[in-house]
Amino acid sequence: MRIEVRFKSIRTNMIIYFSLLVLLTVTVFLFFSIRFTKSNLMDNSEKNSRQLIEQVNFNIENYIDYMENISQVIMNNRDITGYLFDDKKDSGEDLKEAFQTILHARTDIYNIAVLGNNGRYFINSGNDSLNIRARLKDKEWYQDAKMAESKILISSSHVQNLVKNDYKWVVTLSRGIPNPATGRVEGLLVIDLNYDVINDLCESISLGNKGYVYILDGKGEIVYHPQQQLILSGVKKELLKEVSASKTSLTHTDENGENKIYTPFHSKKTGWTIVGVNYTSELAGNEFTMKTMYTGAAFILILLASLFAVLLSAKITRPIKQLQAAMKQVQVGKFQPVSIETAGDDEISSLTRSFNSMTERIDELMKKNSKEQAEKRKSELKALQSQINPHFLYNTLDSIIWLIETEDSEQAIKMTSVLARFFRQAIGNSNIYVTVWQELEYTRNYLLIQQMRYKDKVAFDIRVDKEVMECAIVKLVLQPLVENALYHGLKYKTEQGNILICGHRQGETVVLKVMDDGAGMTKEALNTIFQKKTDQKHNGVGMKNIQDRLNMYYGPGYGLSVDSKEGEGTTVTITIPYRLMEDLNEET
Known part of the structure; x- marks a missing residue:
């Protein structure tokens, strides 16, 4: 059965396949890198161990050189041969002074002694007695020193044998003392070096947390080992002769199952073999760190490659997404x-x-359709302007004639002037929007004319905040509402009727209200106020017309709301957005 995995997006396909390719490449690279680094880690570890061992050997050889120089200084003292081979000189005061000077200056020298074949000897300050029970002639280091004659010989570590009742571990430097009279070596200079000096030199380097250094002499016997007592007692085992004979590193598993790497270095000067021991478990720890580092780097590379795949796929598929x-x-x-x-x-x-x-x-x-719609709106505005009540015009002209006939020319002139301003504003401006101030002026002129016609029948007041005066409003909104208030609210009142126009800013909107204290409306009339009426006696602009225009220019969230109570009056609230004229980009 064939299974196909399909993704809905081209970009997803690109990201998946690119990421898989990168993952495969990084995995192969990671595999070979770890193998190479592991091999390189072992080589570097061996090289580092060898360098450290060479440093230890260098320090030991320098120290032995210094001790040889001290032994040469002692050998140059004629009081030594005089004391050992001249029976007439029994006093060792000169030797005592020379030995004490050296012992006080060098705390790492434990004993200085001269031994003659004739049985004479002098140890340290002359107060120490030779340990006869030690049987020096039977000791291996003593026999080797005798055979070496005038050559300097360094023993392996051992418990000192010279002084009675003292059992410290030392390394002995010895050389033969020739008798000037016979020319043969008939005495021996012995310098016991403190074993702790060798210990300090070997512990001055670090081979990891568990690694250590030990020293073998030319016979493969231990000169120094950090666990020397355990090895000599047989509790612990160590590679001795195998390492002493080897010129390259060895790998060995001890009795505890731990793998060790032995790195030997053979000193030509001392004849010793300095051995550095590393635990492979610590190298494995480094190997784990290395693997972790490589894996982390690979993970970061995969993340970066995935990010690159996302960005690249986004760039490639962007035109498709846009389309x-x-x-x-x-x-x-x-x-x-x-x-x-x-x-x-x-x-x-x-x-x-x-x-x-x-x-x-x-x-x-x-655009063509939008232009046609704009022209249509202008035509609608012109039609609206032409709907101004002709009866209002005829009645106003009759009033002017009556004022002239009664010789009230001042009132006639005033009414004519107001009427002229009214029509200039009504039909002389073809813009869709005007400022609230202009709309109020137009409405004020209309009310002035009506007030002059009806005398004390009508009173009005305009209370609009200055903040909204420069706000843009669709033309011919307030006047039709005032006209409705006059003809449907105040006309049939016997006493004076009042109209109040107020306005203020409310956040990002402007609220205007036209209020009258006329007849009001019934609930049935209020519910049908925004319905189109065809049997109106008054030829004014209907509420539906105003509502439709406000919705068309501002959206459904703006327009008219009406609150009315029969016998108390009506309040019409206009809500429009707060926009200044310069912010509008309208078609004129």
């Missing part, structure tokens, strides 16, 4: 112009150019 988004807009009926940048002659670029051409054509048609 898809633009098509979705067109699909839901949003025909705004969409222009997608294209480069190249590939299939996506060709498709994008075709889509751009299509949206440009749609944009042209939409």
Whole structure:
């Protein structure tokens, strides 16, 4: 059965396949890098151990050189041969002074002694007695020193044998003392060196947390070992002769199952073999750190490669995404112009150019339609302006004639002037928007004319905050509402009627109110106020017309709301957005 994995997005496919390719490459690289680094780690560890061992050997040889120089200084003292081989000199005061000077200056020298074949000897200050029970002649280091004659010989570590009742561990430097009379070696200079000096030199370096250094002499016997007592007692085992005979590193598993790497270095000067011991478990710890580091680096590389794949795929698929988004807009009926940048002659670029051409054509048609709609709005505005009540005009002219006939020319002139301003503002401005101040002036002129016609029948007041005076409002909104208040609210009142126009800013909106204390409306009339009426006696502009225009220019969130009580009056509230005239980009 064949299973195919498919993803909905081209970009997802690109990211997945690119990431898999990078993962495979990094895995192969990681495998070979770890193998190479592991081998290199072992080589570097061995090289580092050898350098450290060479440093220990260098320090030991320098120390032995210094002790040889001291022994040469002692050998140059003629009092030694005089004391050992001249029976006439029994006093060792001169030797005592020389030995004491050296012992006080060098705390690492434990004993200084001269021994003659004739049985004479002098140890340290002359107060120490030779340990006869030690049988020096039977000791291996003593026999070797005798055989070496005048050559300097360094023994392996041992318990000192010279002084009675003292059992410290020492390393002995010895050389033969020739008798000037016979020319033969008939005495021996012995310098016991403190074993702790060798211990300090070996512990001055670090071979990890568990590694250590030990020293073998030319016979493969231990000169120094940090666990020397355990080895000599047989509790612990150590590679001795195998390492002493080897010139290269050895790997060995001890009795505890731990793997060790032995790195030997043979000193030509001392004849000793300095051995450095590393535990492979510590190298494995370094190997684990190395693997962790490599794995972390590989993980970061994969993350970076994945990020690169995401960015690269985003760049490649961006035109497709843009085209898809633009098509979705067109699909839901949003025909705004969409222009997608294209480069190249590939299939996506060709498709994008075709889509751009299509949206440009749609944009042209939409602009043409928008222009036609703007012209239609202007025609509607002109039609609205032409709907100003002709009866109002005829009645006003009759009032002017009556004032002239009664020789009240001042009132006639005033009414004519106000009427002229009213019509100039009503039909002389073809803009869709005017300022609130202009709309109020137009309405004020209308009310002044009505007030002059009806004398004490009508009173009005305008209380609009200065803050909203420069706000833009659709033309011919307030006057029709005031006209409705007059003819449907105040006309049939026997006493004086009042109209109040107020306005203020409320956040990002402007609230204007036209209030009257006229007849009010019944609930049935209030519920049908925004319905189109064809049997109106009054030829004014209907509430529905005003509401429709406000909704058309501002949106459904703005417009009129009416509150009325029969016998108490009516309040019409106008809500529009706060926009200044200079912020509007309207078509005039």
